[in-house]
Amino acid sequence: MTSRTLSLKAPTPMPGWGLSFGIMLSMLSVVVLIPMGVLLWRGFVDFGAAGIWEVINRPRVWAALELSFRAALVASLFNLVFGVALAWVLVRYRFPGKRIVDAAVDLPFALPTAVAGIALTAIYAPRGVFGAFMLEHFGLRIAYTEIGIWIALIFVGLPFVVRTVQPVIEEIDRETEEVSATLGASRLRTITHVILPMLAPAALTGFALALARSVGEYGSVIFIAGNLPNVTEIAPLLIVIRLEEFDYDGAVAIAIAMLAISFALLLAINLIQIWSRRRMGAV
Numbered sequence: 001m002t003s004r005t006l007s008l009k010a011p012t013p014m015p016g017w018g019l020s021f022g023i024m025l026s027m028l029s030v031v032v033l034i035p036m037g038v039l040l041w042r043g044f045v046d047f048g049a050a051g052i053w054e055v056i057n058r059p060r061v062w063a064a065l066e067l068s069f070r071a072a073l074v075a076s077l078f079n080l081v082f083g084v085a086l087a088w089v090l091v092r093y094r095f096p097g098k099r100i101v102d103a104a105v106d107l108p109f110a111l112p113t114a115v116a117g118i119a120l121t122a123i124y125a126p127r128g129v130f131g132a133f134m135l136e137h138f139g140l141r142i143a144y145t146e147i148g149i150w151i152a153l154i155f156v157g158l159p160f161v162v163r164t165v166q167p168v169i170e171e172i173d174r175e176t177e178e179v180s181a182t183l184g185a186s187r188l189r190t191i192t193h194v195i196l197p198m199l200a201p202a203a204l205t206g207f208a209l210a211l212a213r214s215v216g217e218y219g220s221v222i223f224i225a226g227n228l229p230n231v232t233e234i235a236p237l238l239i240v241i242r243l244e245e246f247d248y249d250g251a252v253a254i255a256i257a258m259l260a261i262s263f264a265l266l267l268a269i270n271l272i273q274i275w276s277r278r279r280m281g282a283v
Contacts, residue, residue, distance in 0.1 A: 071149045105159050116220040117221065117223030153217055212262065218234070
């Protein structure tokens with residue numbers, strides 16, 4: 001009897017590498033690479049690095065850029081902490097109205113940003129319900145200040161953290177916490193040394209998404225910010241103002257500055273994510 005050895009090749013993923021890569025590269029080029037490339041080309045070829053810096057270095061532009069990124073960082077850090085806590089509660093606890101709260105988390109995804117801005121302004125304006133209370137009892141003005149910008153950015157960025165962290169919490173076995181307690185670890189030590197390291201990569205991803213959304217947010221912010229130059233004027237609004245003034249070079253210069261700073265921040269966050277994953281793998 002003759003024995004035959006059958007060599008079976010592992011099936012390749014459908015629909016194949018060539019077609020998949022071609023579709024991916026085409027869509028990425030049309031949606032991301034070509035528009036960004038044209039923006040950079042127009043900025044550096046038509047305007048020049050010196051011209052871009054001259055525009056960015058103006059007090060009004062510098063103040064708008066600083067405000068946009070500072071407010072985005074503050075709101076994203078708040079969303080990182082509160083979003084992880086909210087995701088934990090939604091996964092680990094049962095309480096009346098849980099489904100309503102879970103559905104409300106997605107509301108900023110579906111709600112037009114202009115509607116969100118109007119609603120927040122109605123609540124936090126000096127004559128609004130909460131705004132009037134804070135102003136009367138604490139002397140704190142929320143709307144038309146940087147605090148109002150923080151609130152608008154927290155509103156639009158929170159779902160990114162919650163929905164990114166939620167699936168990871170669902171995959172964490174409760175036995176992990178029980179084993180840690182059996183070994184004598186306190187609840188605080190279990191959270192800081194067991195749970196949080198497992199959540200770190202997903203939490204950083206949610207933070208990066210919230211930050212990217214907050215930096216470019218426009219619709220919800222302009223209603224509650226007040227839009228005072230050098231005070232509460234954000235960079236996206238200043239770009240629109242430059243376009244309305246037919247100052248296309250100025251708008252492009254500000255856009256390039258936002259693109260460069262956003263890319264640097266997201267690159268740093270991705271490097272931290274890689275380090276966190278490697279550290280978790282080494283443990």
